[in-house]
Amino acid sequence: MIRRLIINDFKSNRLITISTAVFMAAAAMMLGLTVFLFATLYSSISSLMIKAETPHFLQMHTGELSEEEIKAFTEKRPEVEKMQICGFLNLENGQLRIGDNSFDNNMQDNGLFCQSDAFDFLLDADNSVIRVSPGTVYVPVAYRNEYDINVGDTMYIGTEELSVAGFMRDSQMNSMMASSKRFLVNGSDYERLKYLGNEEYLIEYRLKEGSDTAAFATAYKDADLPCNGPAITYPLIKLMNALSDGIMVIIILLVSVVVLCISIMCIRYIVLTRLEKDRREIGMLKAVGISRMDIRKLYLSKYLLLSAIGCLVGSVSACVIAVPLGKGMRELYGEADDPVLVYALMIIGAILAEAMILLSVKRTLVSTEKISAVTALNGRSESRRSKNYWIPVSVIIMAAVFMMIVPDSMKKTMSDPEFVRYMGIGNSQIRIDVRRSQDTDDSAGELAARLAEDDRVDRYSVMETGAYRSFLSDGRAYDLILENGDHSIFPVNYTEGTYPQSEDEIAVSILNAEETGLEVGDSITICKNTKDGEAEKSTCVICGIYSDITNGGKTAKGCINDETPVMWSVMYVTLKDEVLPDEWMSEYSGGVSGTDQSIKIAEIAEYMKGMYGQTIRNIGKASLMTKSVACVVIMVVILLLMRLVIWRERRESSLKKALGFTASDIRMDYMKKLTFYLLTGLALGIVSGMVSAQRLAGILLGFMGARGIKFTTDAVSVFVVVPVLMILTSFIAAFISLREIANIKAYECLTTRE
Amino acid sequence: MSILKVKDLKKDSILKGVSFEIKEGEMIAIMGPSGSGKSTLLYNVSGMDQASSGEVYLGATEIAGLGEDDKAHIRLRRMGFVFQMMNMLSDLNIIDNIAFPAVHSDKKNQKAYYERAKLLMDKMNIGDLAQRSIKEVSGGQLQRACICRSMILKPEIIFADEPTGALNRAAAAEVMDAFMEINRDGTTIMMVTHDAGVAGMCERILYLLDGEIRGELALGKYKEAEGREREQRTMKWLSAMGW
Numbered sequence: 003m004i005r006r007l008i009i010n011d012f013k014s015n016r017l018i019t020i021s022t023a024v025f026m027a028a029a030a031m032m033l034g035l036t037v038f039l040f041a042t043l044y045s046s047i048s049s050l051m052i053k054a055e056t057p058h059f060l061q062m063h064t065g066e067l068s069e070e071e072i073k074a075f076t077e078k079r080p081e082v083e084k085m086q087i088c089g090f091l092n093l094e095n096g097q098l099r100i101g102d103n104s105f106d107n108n109m110q111d112n113g114l115f116c117q118s119d120a121f122d123f124l125l126d127a128d129n130s131v132i133r134v135s136p137g138t139v140y141v142p143v144a145y146r147n148e149y150d151i152n153v154g155d156t157m158y159i160g161t162e163e164l165s166v167a168g169f170m171r172d173s174q175m176n177s178m179m180a181s182s183k184r185f186l187v188n189g190s191d192y193e194r195l196k197y198l199g200n201e202e203y204l205i206e207y208r209l210k211e212g213s214d215t216a217a218f219a220t221a222y223k224d225a226d227l228p229c230n231g232p233a234i235t236y237p238l239i240k241l242m243n244a245l246s247d248g249i250m251v252i253i254i255l256l257v258s259v260v261v262l263c264i265s266i267m268c269i270r271y272i273v274l275t276r277l278e279k280d281r282r283e284i285g286m287l288k289a290v291g292i293s294r295m296d297i298r299k300l301y302l303s304k305y306l307l308l309s310a311i312g313c314l315v316g317s318v319s320a321c322v323i324a325v326p327l328g329k330g331m332r333e334l335y336g337e338a339d340d341p342v343l344v345y346a347l348m349i350i351g352a353i354l355a356e357a358m359i360l361l362s363v364k365r366t367l368v369s370t371e372k373i374s375a376v377t378a379l380n381g382r383s384e385s386r387r388s389k390n391y392w393i394p395v396s397v398i399i400m401a402a403v404f405m406m407i408v409p410d411s412m413k414k415t416m417s418d419p420e421f422v423r424y425m426g427i428g429n430s431q432i433r434i435d436v437r438r439s440q441d442t443d444d445s446a447g448e449l450a451a452r453l454a455e456d457d458r459v460d461r462y463s464v465m466e467t468g469a470y471r472s473f474l475s476d477g478r479a480y481d482l483i484l485e486n487g488d489h490s491i492f493p494v495n496y497t498e499g500t501y502p503q504s505e506d507e508i509a510v511s512i513l514n515a516e517e518t519g520l521e522v523g524d525s526i527t528i529c530k531n532t533k534d535g536e537a538e539k540s541t542c543v544i545c546g547i548y549s550d551i552t553n554g555g556k557t558a559k560g561c562i563n564d565e566t567p568v569m570w571s572v573m574y575v576t577l578k579d580e581v582l583p584d585e586w587m588s589e590y591s592g593g594v595s596g597t598d599q600s601i602k603i604a605e606i607a608e609y610m611k612g613m614y615g616q617t618i619r620n621i622g623k624a625s626l627m628t629k630s631v632a633c634v635v636i637m638v639v640i641l642l643l644m645r646l647v648i649w650r651e652r653r654e655s656s657l658k659k660a661l662g663f664t665a666s667d668i669r670m671d672y673m674k675k676l677t678f679y680l681l682t683g684l685a686l687g688i689v690s691g692m693v694s695a696q697r698l699a700g701i702l703l704g705f706m707g708a709r710g711i712k713f714t715t716d717a718v719s720v721f722v723v724v725p726v727l728m729i730l731t732s733f734i735a736a737f738i739s740l741r742e743i744a745n746i747k748a749y750e751c752l753t754t755r756e
Numbered sequence: 757m758s759i760l761k762v763k764d765l766k767k768d769s770i771l772k773g774v775s776f777e778i779k780e781g782e783m784i785a786i787m788g789p790s791g792s793g794k795s796t797l798l799y800n801v802s803g804m805d806q807a808s809s810g811e812v813y814l815g816a817t818e819i820a821g822l823g824e825d826d827k828a829h830i831r832l833r834r835m836g837f838v839f840q841m842m843n844m845l846s847d848l849n850i851i852d853n854i855a856f857p858a859v860h861s862d863k864k865n866q867k868a869y870y871e872r873a874k875l876l877m878d879k880m881n882i883g884d885l886a887q888r889s890i891k892e893v894s895g896g897q898l899q900r901a902c903i904c905r906s907m908i909l910k911p912e913i914i915f916a917d918e919p920t921g922a923l924n925r926a927a928a929a930e931v932m933d934a935f936m937e938i939n940r941d942g943t944t945i946m947m948v949t950h951d952a953g954v955a956g957m958c959e960r961i962l963y964l965l966d967g968e969i970r971g972e973l974a975l976g977k978y979k980e981a982e983g984r985e986r987e988q989r990t991m992k993w994l995s996a997m998g999w
Binding site: 003292 | 824832839861
């Protein structure tokens with residue numbers, strides 16, 4: 003009988019039933035999708051890093067290297083499980099070409115690499131260790147889509163040729179946020195092509211389970227071993243891997259929460275309206291002795307069935323949507339380790355969404371207890387408070403606008419040229435990277451001199467980065483990657499204080515400040531290197547704290563002039579307006595000699611695109627999905643709420659008709675009301691979006707080390723796209739709902755039965 | 757033997773200490789002008805509403821002091837209800853509506869309850885309406901279906917609130933025939949009505965005014981031949997009471 007009651011109820015209230023199911027399915031889909039993507043990302047990355055046996059500590063080094071010293075240090079460290087020193091043949095991007103694609107504008111350090119014997123394996127599409135045949139090359143999977151590379155294409159390095167045999171996953175450098183990319187070649191090819199590049203070294207360690215990676219990294223530094231290059235640890239690699247796709251997942255999580263809230267709110271309204279409609283029936287059930295609990299169960303069983311349908315539809319939809327959204331993830335990191343577990347977690351996510359909705363329904367159904375049998379049977383209502391059913395329109399439009407503005411704000415902010423300032427990079431037009439070694443020490447100086455004389459250059463600055471040992475006030479040793487130069491020309495964004503203006507001032511990045519507890523005004527002792535090779539301790543004051551995401555976000559800026567070896571130089575250049583950047587850049591590529599391989603030159607916009615293109619594309623995907631979800635939700639909400647309002651005011655509308663109003667007059671009244679509440683919702687949504695959503699997007703970007711960001715509002719999105727989408731969707735839904743007005747008869751108000 | 761005993765029942769300022777008894781198998785009518793407290797009396801006696809003070813005994817069970825769920829249980833198992841507005845669940849057909857309270861409380865005996873529902877419907881001459889929707893039957897037919905529902909769990913007493921109030925004369929007569937039929941079978945009935953003709957068919961009439969019982973008319977068991985005479989007698993008595 004309960005089944006018949008439910009089925010008949012569904013049949014006679016199709017729209018309400020479908021709307022409820024849609025809300026339940028949407029909430030289940032979004033939460034399921036979020037869990038699915040989170041689980042896939044986590045599981046795939048973990049699986050890739052386990053199969054690749056990613057090093058726990060990695061020191062890059064350019065220059066001479068004494069294997070004996072490193073081995074001696076390694077033997078003394080009981081936590082070391084395995085150690086290896088691998089060669090990395092750094093190539094000049096100008097020499098690189100695959101098919102018709104030139105790597106001229108690529109800002110990554112691209113180089114050749116041989117498969118390791120012990121660990122840090124490069125893997126194929128099945129996450130198996132690749133064995134490369136002579137004459138072939140495996141290309142980083144991140145480049146496949148970026149350059150549209152196919153198996154069989156030819157890779158040109160200068161005059162040499164290699165055939166692309168496939169694509170490989172690199173657990174260390176997969177993400178475009180990692181600044182290097184490895185191309186896998188056979189050992190014989192590596193040796194043969196050595197003359198084309200500069201060999202760098204990767205000193206890699208696998209530590210025993212439970213070892214302290216950070217402590218090991220400090221011990222390595224303290225041992226004065228080769229360290230001319232960045233050092234990376236396992237957690238940082240994992241973070242870099244997770245970030246570019248993780249941001250998309252976090253945005254989807256945000257959308258899920260908003261959709262869940264909207265669903266709970268709408269379903270609550272549906273239940274309340276239904277209860278009001280069923281007041282007399284509930285009164286009768288109470289009168290004939292059906293207990294309060296049984297009445298609640300009667301209603302709950304209906305929503306339980308709907309939630310089961312919603313859960314099923316939501317889970318299936320989540321699986322379908324997860325395919326395109328997770329494509330990038332699967333390409334980069336491979337399939338999840340345990341797909342069954344991932345799907346199980348997704349279903350648990352969907353069930354969780356339904357459980358939250360059912361909990362809210364259950365709470366709402368408590369109001370059946372307030373319905374008195376006596377008053378209900380007499381046709382009276384306890385509360386004659388007339389609910390304003392239009393307010394939810396404003397609230398839900400506000401929520402929808404809010405959830406659309408967040409990803410757009412992030413996308414626009416990250417695409418904005420000013421964004422580089424939050425990355426620890428000055429907002430110049432062109433960036434020239436010079437990797438320093440003994441052979442190329444002169445070229446940086448010559449290049450700087452040439453810039454000084456070039457009258458096409460409007461402004462430029464030269465930054466030289468070196469590693470400095472420092473001591474905090476408590477005596478703790480701390481290694482700083484310090485960038486020296488004139489920081490006033492292209493200042494980065496300082497969340498506190500300002501740039502260093504004298505030798506006794508340094509600015510530190512937020513992550514460094516957080517780790518050391520340093521604040522503006524604090525002192526730090528820096529070990530400078532004097533000409534005669536002696537270390538000289540000098541006290542510096544922290545003059546500023548800035549936002550940075552380069553080199554793992556742990557950097558410092560100063561203007562120290564000493565003899566500390568320069569690891570790399572960066573020159574920032576802005577040309578005069580009339581100068582064509584492409585022409586200027588081609589002149590400077592290859593340095594002063596024209597054949598200098600240690601120089602990379604690119605427009606900052608391109609550099610940003612290379613580093614954040616993948617993340618921005620992912621945010622774009624999330625933004626598109628958000629807009630689609632928002633439109634569907636708004637469509638259903640307006641359809642539903644208009645229907646409820648028309649139902650509640652049916653007698654009033656009938657009376658108006660009896661008094662001579664036309665259906666169009668009545669429709670117009672509704673449209674005016676809708677427009678008012680719609681515009682109110684839009685205004686509130688835009689204001690809250692611009693204030694809180696940006697704060698939220700700031701938190702998301704904070705995960706990447708960028709803080710104190712001032713947002714660039716995407717005016718087109720906020721003031722045109724989003725309002726137009728909301729108005730169009732709402733009006734279409736309203737026109738559909740308002741067709742019902744034609745069915746209201748003028749005589750209905752005269753009949754006694756409701 | 758009394759099946760319902762009401763002692764000094766008070767409800768806010770509507771009922772001011774009402775006391776009366778109903779014997780097993782009796783059919784009594786409560787009359788009085790609008791606002792006199794008739795329906796309030798019925799709701800408080802049946803446990804649908806909570807009285808301010810006083811006692812109500814259904815058999816040996818004191819109802820007024822019970823909790824909501826206990827009262828609901830008693831209404832379900834020991835009482836039947838018929839209302840002026842023929843309240844039924846719009847998503848169920850007639851027979852499902854009749855069987856609903858019984859089936860909902862005791863799913864194991866579903867088949868037996870449906871058989872009883874069919875039997876009751878035949879008795880009320882609406883047996884062919886079993887599968888109809890509640891929108892497809894007349895008011896009189898629907899009220900008879902409501903009487904069937906009130907009888908489904910063989911209650912000790914039926915409370916009827918203006919059961920013919922929304923019906924035309926012919927339909928009202930059909931409904932009263934149905935009540936007479938179940939009363940003849942031994943079911944006690946307490947009915948609130950405005951209709952002197954309907955009240956005249958009851959054994960006893962209590963006249964309520966300003967929340968107090970002001971008079972009582974004992975008519976004895978109804979015989980069809982006395983119908984006209986009982987109605988006139990009732991009218992005369994009511995007139996004397998200030999009706």
